[in-house]
Amino acid sequence: MPALYEELRRAHGPVAPVTVAPGIDAWLVLGHHELLRLTREEQDFSHDPRRWSLLREGRVPADSPILPMVGWRPALLFADGQQHRRMRAAVSDALARINGHELRRSVRATAERLIASFGRRREADLVPHYARRLPMQVITGLLGVDERTGQQLVQAIAGMAAANADSANASKRMGAILLSLIEEKRRRPGNDITSALCAHPAALTDEEVLHNLVVMFTAGNQTTVNWIATTLRILLCDPAFRSSLTGGHLSVDDALDLVLWRFPPTQNFPARYATRDLEFGGQAVRAGDMLILGLAAANQDPRILPADGSPVVGNRSHLAFGAGPHTCPAQDPARLITRTAVDTIRHRLPDMELAVDESELAWIKSPWSKGLAALPVRFTEPQLPPSPSDASASSLSVSSAASPSV
Template identity: 90%
Template sequence: MTHPAHSTPGTGGRCPVATPLYGPQLDGDGLPALYEELRREHGPVAPVTIAPGIEAWLVLGHRELLRLTREEQDFSHDPRRWSLLREGRVPPDSPIMPMVGWRPALLFADGQQHRRMRAAVSDALARINGHELRRSVRATAERLIASFADRREADLVPHYARKLPMMVITGLLGLDDRTGQQLVQAIAGMVAANADSVNAGKRMGAILLALIEEKRRTPGNDVTSALLHHPAELTDEEVLHNLVVMFVAGNQTTVNWIATTLRILLCDPAFRSSLTGGHLSVDDALDVVLWRFPPTQNFPARYATRDLRFGGQDIRAGDMLLLGLAGANQDPEILPADGIPVIGNRSHLAFGAGPHTCPAQDPARLITRTAVDTIRHRLPDLELAVPESELAWIKSPWSKGLAALPVRFTDPQLPSVRTPASSSISQSGEPS
């Protein structure tokens, strides 16, 4: 496998040689090997660049990542502490700024300010009715499957995994389908870390600001309205940027989780047989993905609040440290001897750790589980349409997602169309 070429960061020689985590040469299939090479060469904390001239430390050790996420006195979430930014060494149009630029959102706050915003976000998410969400995901999944069932083939990334979370999550936020699709396109452009990322971030902000103005005037039973009217009294700007964090974290992560789980079921006959025979559950498959192919590979960022020795490296105040979630999951210090995670073990770091652990992991799991389970039952003879070796990952320093998942099938088991008499409203007028 060819790794990205090494480069020397502009830090006056105090850093070891750094490895780029960006560019068209980024090989998604080779990322696990790259992380292990970095671990062998540098230990649990490795020097990387995430854009031209932008250096950071990638935390690959499981123990070190736990410390990074738990000890806010040493590692802040606030990018305004970032020395490269303070020194004017990050161009305003840098493709990474939409991901790491400061926002008044829980992801960029410490201490009491973080707890205030997290309370509002957690309470808004807790209001989601799990039974209703499951029904919504299943109905959406069945509509999507029906849209390509007659062709007896599909690409499950654009036709299923990418559409389903968007349709569900935008509904939770209170957006209509058309505006939701525009939001997804804007966010995809933002996280791509390319020349259009800044403009894509502006398009995303405009869509969400219009939604907030609407829900301020006319509240509904949605997450946006819950945030706007929470006792924490978030400002419109805080609601906007917390929605950005929720959607960016929720949508693409769930897309990747669904597609990669389906890949395992299609490419691992033993696993699929165990699942069909009831020896394993869909949740077991979801956990294998979170261990081996976490939907978010690397996550920005923490900033050192002081000079310290960390993971064998000399970290300076203001240095950026990235959460190497995928690398930390493969830390040989915590994996079994055979390197295979134990089924049912959820001590992975796919959702982060510490006070900033992802607050949306329960609805994300419900969406993914239902999406995978529905397509398994509706397309029981689903099979991969190309050799597994031809499947490719998207090229991103942050996400681990399939670029395509072409499949074929012969006998779709679509639900019968229900008559009005057998709809969700019973004869008495109550929900059935």
């Protein structure tokens, strides 16, 4: 994909024509400055897919694999103006009530349990055994979902995002799971994000709670999986970076930011829709055209990278979390989860090394996300604490007030 982005940039400039599904044409925004304008100027670029000309004209098949990702939902991701601010307030307030100290303890305890589960084998694939399991257990705990239901939810959302023939059915399964959860939390509220959304003064309907949970889980789970796995890959494959980290010259946060610049967990993000005809990035964009946020390409825009090609360290002007009014509201807890997951495993498995050549690592093929398919490692005896904490993701709760540590 990076080679494709540069080819498109050379041929078309910062905004390029692309096909995102059979018969579905769109614009891919590759330029850093252009992407900032796209995300900040709601008067020209709307989030509401009901403005999409292809959809209005009936030219998007009902079974199109892209529809579950871009079809309108009553959620903050698909709203502008006051409606967006109303729903974002509910989501942001629910997230702000997460107790950061409790979240860090729970992530560490979950990480240590996972490491203990495969530690005796002296080898593991860190994608399915660690990076994929940890966020799911933590995030479902925050939402107030038990682990079994959480696994079903992960499978349904993964199927929806896969953009294949089963995506529509996966979307229905996901909706049924979440609606049952909301009904339960209306009857018996708990200390969790779902209950906080249900009780918020914004008075979200069940449908609004459901679809905002979809946005939160979809945006939070797989991206955190990718962020953890890719950061671990850099620490395993870049001896100089690992040495600088061990020696205290760089921090885990520096490694996290390096990933967000070079390999953002979300490569491309749908979508904005032009509200009028306009010239944008050298292209004649028409009212109702779809524009895709090329997050990975914009981060590699040669107009904003250091001229000497040096790594970007200590700089968070990347676009991995988006920009403008719709900047990801969960980036602080996501960073805390990822930082704790990476820091825990590198201390518990200090001699961990890649079990295959780096060239053999495979990436999941997706137009939207950037994630490893596998990360096999080997190691010796894990250095686990003598009495692992009994804390678990299911014990996570949100506080009655915002926690300053998130």
